[in-house]
Amino acid sequence: MSNDIQHHINVYKKVFIALLILTVLTVAASYFEFIIIYKTSGSMIFLSIAIGIAIATFKAYLVAANFMHLNDEKPIIYQTLAGTVFALIILFFMPLMWHNDGLKSPDNVPLQNGNVYNSDFESHHDEHEGGHH
């Protein structure tokens, strides 16, 4: 039992160091590369977001698997979490569906600059952006 715990402590230390390194990596990457990409090319935004989220997901995995002991848990907890992930995916796809007009965007939404958002605004806006639909 004591040996087992010592093993755990060693794992916690390694995970701690890995999390710190990944944090530095995320920040450094966003400073040196992604800000430039962000400002120069609209289509590259999604790549930089994907990389940022990928690192965050790996960090979350390290925390969940080791600190929360999900790498060695009972089936009922995995089942509960599988249901949660399923619901979460639906939740995240709702705005994406909306964006691609799978759901209809609402018209006449007031904007911060005093304009009103409607479908006319979008087509007008797209002409300037070169259109990305």
Added chain:
Amino acid sequence: MKIPYNEEIRPDTGLYNAKLGIWLFLASEVMLFGGLFSAYILLRLTDPNWMNYGQDALNVPLATLNTVVLITSSVTMVMSWVSLKLKDLKKYKMYMGATLLCSFIFLIIKYFEYTAKFDHGLYPSTNNFLAVYFTITGLHGLHIIGGIAVNGYFYGPGIKMWDSEPERFTNRIEIAGLYWHFVDLVWIFLFPALYLL
């Protein structure tokens, strides 16, 4: 009357009851934060003015420091549980104290971030990004305060249980730890989503 399955394993789930309880609670928490993240994605994709909201004016160094503080607190939290497993109450107090200290440091840094925004006249009502930023980090901050209340209790008066029911107390710390790691986990996503991307 003794409440069943506080320490002993329930045969059908293979867990003591509180463990399943906290995971069900955390599942609901995933959906709570998930809803707000989903709103963030929607606003960001559909708001044509998003680029003008000054997202890159957020204080990245302070937020990075807060990330390190929270990761550290997660490690000290799990170490406080390990210390109880090793029947070392002194070390438990040390690690739990460190966890509480980190929690307060996180809130103090957050306080400086918020007041700097307010001083520049930036409020949740200013624009969509700030509305998202204050709502999600505010909710996360409330979770930190909730964690301080629970961990503070187990650091202070709640520690008495160690003398009468040490195994049950150890389980309580494991449950409090699961909650605390979740709060850390939410921040791991919040940090790049709000500050960096």
